[in-house]
Amino acid sequence: MELALVLVIIAVGLTFDFTNGFHDAANAIATSISTRALTPRIALGLAAVTNFAGAFLGTEVAKTVGSGIIGAPTGVDGLLIVLGALVGAIAWNILTWWLGLPTSSSHALIGGLVGSALAAAGTVHWMGVVDDVVLPMVLSPLVGMTLAYLLHAGLLWVFRRANPRKATRRFRMAQTVSAAAMGLGHGLQDAQKTMGVIVLALVTAGWQESFDVPLWVIAAVALAMALGTYSGGRRIITTLGRRIVHLDPPRGFAAESVASSVLYTTAFLFHAPISTTQTITSAIMGAGATRGLAAVRWGMARTILVAWVLTLPGAALVGAASFWILHLATGI
Template sequence: MPLDSVTLGAVVFAALVFAYTNGFHDAPNSLATAVSTRTLGPRAAVIMAAVMNVIGAFLGEGVARTISRDIIHPPEGTGGAAVLLAALIGAIAWNVATWSKGMPSSSSHALVGGMIGAALASATTVEWRGVASDFALPMVVSPLIGGLLGYGAMLAILWLFRRTNVRRITRNFKIAQSASAAAMALGHGLQDAQKTMGVVVLALVTTGYQNSYDVPLWTVCAAAGAMALGTLTGGWRIMRTLGRRVIQLDAPRGFAAESTVAAVSYATSFIWQVPVSNTHLITSAIVGVGATRRLSAVRWGMAGNIVVVWLATVPGAAVVAAAAYVLLSTALPI
């Protein structure tokens, strides 16, 4: 079997492992608020999130094209496949490390960090303009938007229902939150499954098995299935952090946070076609809705720890990916 085929198979396998870790690592994004407010039971929430992840994966290719074309340009053949394999190793390692600590971090940022680290270690061209416009800018802006929109959405809810019985509004918002949790899980599938697809497509182009950046149907199915399987395994450690340790949520605040994340996910996927982190969005939205209660209601120490992990994600995954490439380059005839 040609070496290019072997390395391509390794990249595809690693990409599916990454999608799996993305599922169990980022499942709490779609589950934590609904479970912590007792709107959904854990089992029902996991099944709902997995189903909506799969549906979302089939709704677009724009983010996949951005990942495959605008971040790095690996060399053709085995060398390029090795770069992508090292990038995925870095992203997977970071996902597992942060999951083991129960800390929410961005699988998307780990993937891009891994791509940049492997590229720098291999002297591969990095499309810095694309990194700045399609990754760095959304990375900085999206949490700010999530926090502000979450704050604004919760203020609107408080004003609109200011004369409504508290028990009645909570009961009704539990029903509404079931829909908003499903919408957020759909947005997660739409965004994050495409990132796995983008890496696979780039590997196909790099090894000469495909000339265009179109996403094959088998790639969509494989990425969706791997992510759904990961989601079904849950991510309870991170769920406790998001659902209880940042702020104690109720149904109206859960609805406001989830609706905010769903809206931003759809806009960035369909309009701007740039990758964003659902982890960053839901965390910032939770902080935003919590701040409407009072600023002291937010556990700022825990929020600060999460921000530290956010800032460490790109360089951390990049370092691991660079080390992985060095090891691969000694084992393969690159």
């Protein structure tokens, strides 16, 4: 039974990673597509390649997700907790993708873990949830918005006497670099969360004792995310690229540069699993706000904010329900 469940968890985990790819593909490429710096096909290819490469840049976030959110469960019941979390996260991803909302796959997975563990009367590390999830969830959008506003304001001042056409053309070229940096950051952050859950299943089954991530797990997760990214996610690309604020190449460059910097900083320095979606969305709003507050479509921004707030509890409920369904179905 344990062998079958571990294999199912690995398969479902890679499926979640695939949905993470197409759900969050917009994170890396929406700005570049909306400013016409890159064509959709080239942008998707660039994002897929950089997502794949980014997954190999570190594993500290994976260890945080694997050991810092819930107590390591044991036995078959513990494997059902992990499986319930993944099913809940996938369900939330598909729902918000269908609605076109750029919510956080990271928070969906963590919410699923918490809900599934609570349904099984397992241990939740609430201080870990607050320190590694809730606080970054609040701070990263604020930091992203503020820094993107300041960076674009600085760019406006530095290039105030530049020829507008030449400046626009150069920033379109620069966006190739900033989009690649965003793709690497997305792979670095989001791929590790799936790695952490798969390793949690391996530890639960007794296949390994530490939360170190095996190379085969890194490679499998990287490939699944890259394939998911290349498959698209046009609904959310439209929301990020057009419905929040009108972007031009300088603003797109500022948003991508700031968002990717925040992703690297939190992954390498704090090992915190932050949301790439929230980071880039807030950076887009910050860069757009240099036109004035009226330039941001605050109605859409409020809708996205509500979706952000609902993701943790919503995914937790679905994760809890998934655990009980699996528990009843298996008779364990």
